[in-house]
Amino acid sequence: MSNIHMAGPSITKVEEEIVLDALRNGWYGKSAYQYVELFEKVFAEYHGRKFALMTPNCTTAIHLLLAGLGVEEGDEVIAPDCTWIGSVAGITYQRAKTVFADIDPEHWCLTPKSIENAITPNTKVVIVVNLYGNMPDWDGINEVCNRRGIAIIEDAAEALGSSYKGVLAGGFGVGSVFSFHRTKTITTGEGGMLLLDDEALFSRCKFLRDHGREPGTYFNTEVTFKYMPFNIQAALGYAQFLRIEELVSKKRSILNGFKKRLSGIPDLLLNPEPDGIVNGAWAPALVFGRSHGMTTAKALIELSKLGVPSRPFFYPLSSLPAFPGRMTEGRQRNPVAYDVAGRGINLPCALNLTGMDLDKISNGIHRMLGY
Ligand SMILES: Cc1ncc(COP(=O)(O)O)c(C=O)c1O
Secondary structure, X not given: OOOOOOOOOOOOHHHHHHHHHHHHHOOOHHHHHHHHHHHHHHHHHHOOOOEEEEEOOHHHHHHHHXXXXXXXXXXXXXXXXXXXXXXXXXXXXXXXXXXXXXXXXXXXXXXXXXXXXXXXXXXXXXXXXXXXXXXXXXXXXXXXXXXXXXXXXXXXXXXXXXXXXOEEOOOOXXXXXXXXXXXXXXXXXXXXXXXXXXXXXXXXXXXXXXXXXXXXXXXXXXXXXEOOOOHHHHHHHHHHHXXXXXXXXXXXXXXXXXXXXXXXXXXXXXXXXXXXXXXXOOOOEEEEOHHHOOOHHHHHHHHHHOOOOOEEOOOEHHHOOOOOOXXXXXXXXXXXXXXXHOOEEEOOOOOOOOHHHHHHHHHHHHHHHOX
């Protein structure tokens, strides 16, 4: 058994002390949500946004925003075919239709053209995902969506610390979301954050987050959701946030460590970082060029034999049983998504990886590809 983990956090005395404070003191009066409010405030400020709402996870943050934007049955929401299902689950919760659009072969995100191709008169929202910390052509996407009057949700779950032309991930679209899942750069075990600038939309989402009640009352005017965070969870998030630069920098050193070690093998693509883009490097994804004749399925088996853990690139969602009847259309419209997903894997990204772990993983890849 390999002792290399795919993913996991870095927890120090900073977290221990702040969480212990919440555990000991965060129950009465104003203290009960003290860390929730503090974490929301600093996280919004850091990303240049006016408002933040912490949620139980990122999936619920997206759902909250879709509901806040009034997405309902009959509406269509465009999303990339390759992403985690949490990006799109909220669309189904709202009984709207997910329209899967193709990804770019280099950065694996939506493109202005793939969005245009998927727009219909029913399109209400586009969910743009900064996949693996990569950034899409945000200027082009903003242009298309502004021209067509379509709201953008930025799914920055994997993009903490990424930036596009100096703007941090979390600063695009009508609202942005982050995940603090156990596997993410900053973790609260389970957790999410919704960032917004529009005050009316913020108030609506806040109302929807807590059973549709007037603040501080037992007077409910709608049946909505219970997507409240709790203080100990937020205390952990706040403590991790205090270490954001250190944690992003460790993630970047893992990605760059792989890039360096694998640089002798031609025709490989790891999370790209073209001019003007910084990659927060949540997880390194490796796409094998066609010359290697390597498939995702084969790589997972071969690497596992060498004691190297890996995971598949995100499957095209339209190919999964969760979306029955969508594969034929998906394959036709989104050839890049099907192609890239068939020859890509995720490499380990745990924050406890050592240089020796990177050596072992990279040596395994060399051996598998015959280099
Ligand atoms: C791109 C993307 N969106 C959404 C989510 C959902 O996040 P959560 O697990 O916090 O609900 C994830 C989680 O891994 C993700 O990677």
